[in-house]
Amino acid sequence: KQEVTQIPAALSVPEGENLVLNCSFTDSAIYNLQWFRQDPGKGLTSLLLIQSSQREQTSGRLNASLDKSSGRSTLYIAASQPGDSATYLCAVPNSGGSNYKLTFGKGTLLTVNP
Amino acid sequence: EAEVAQSPRYKITEKSQAVAFWCDPISGHATLYWYRQILGQGPELLVQFQDESVVDDSQLPKDRFSAERLKGVDSTLKIQPAELGDSAMYLCASSLLRVRTGELFFGEGSRLTVL
Numbered sequence: 001k002q003e004v005t006q007i008p009a010a011l012s013v014p015e016g017e018n019l020v021l022n023c024s025f026t027d028s029a030i031y032n033l034q035w036f037r038q039d040p041g042k043g044l045t046s047l048l049l050i051q052s053s054q055r056e057q058t059s060g061r062l063n064a065s066l067d068k069s070s071g072r073s074t075l076y077i078a079a080s081q082p083g084d085s086a087t088y089l090c091a092v093p094n095s096g097g098s099n100y101k102l103t104f105g106k107g108t109l110l111t112v113n114p
Numbered sequence: 115e116a117e118v119a120q121s122p123r124y125k126i127t128e129k130s131q132a133v134a135f136w137c138d139p140i141s142g143h144a145t146l147y148w149y150r151q152i153l154g155q156g157p158e159l160l161v162q163f164q165d166e167s168v169v170d171d172s173q174l175p176k177d178r179f180s181a182e183r184l185k186g187v188d189s190t191l192k193i194q195p196a197e198l199g200d201s202a203m204y205l206c207a208s209s210l211l212r213v214r215t216g217e218l219f220f221g222e223g224s225r226l227t228v229l
Contacts, residue, residue, distance in 0.1 A: 036220075043221050043222040049217045091156075102218060106154070
């Protein structure tokens with residue numbers, strides 16, 4: 001059974017700082033990994049999807065890397081802003097079976113202080 | 115921009131009452147998911163549809179929960195009777211692809227409080 005762990009559980013940084021969020025998974029036979037952002041009381045917004053054949057994916061100030069062999073992914077946020085404050089979740093699909101479903105970590109609660 | 119629609123956004127009900135949530139996925143998306151998220155936790159899959167067929171409901175408490183997607187488009191998740199432990203965010207997501215590389219798109223969720 002796939003298990004996803006996110007460290008740290010919470011992070012508080014001053015505005016402008018670069019930061020890294022970590023995600024690890026137990027079954028490395030994944031097809032892709034997806035990072036989401038969740039604002040309080042809201043749904044999930046997809047940030048980046050990294051296919052298993054890729055090592056990195058970038059969108060604006062966000063960069064996500066994937067190392068399948070070690071079961072790890074990182075989300076790098078450059079020049080953080082107060083508007084980046086949210087919970088960030090990573091998710092990986094099951095590796096077997098005919099259907100496709102995601103297993104989520106518990107998320108990292110990010111606070112960027114002005 | 116196309117998005118997943120959910121209603122209601124908030125629902126407060128008393129224990130033992132029936133509740134229902136509705137989801138309209140992004141047009142053309144064949145796969146629809148219902149997830150439940152307890153505060154401070156990641157979402158957990160309740161049920162997955164491929165068109166109108168259920169492909170995974172192994173984590174759905176079938177004694178009280180039911181889900182349908184009759185015409186393979188919108189979907190309804192029902193809870194009867196609701197229990198205190200059902201208080202959570204119910205999230206609907208959809209995906210275009212039937213194969214194992216599809217990106218999931220989520221709605222805003224339905225927040226349920228059971229008193």
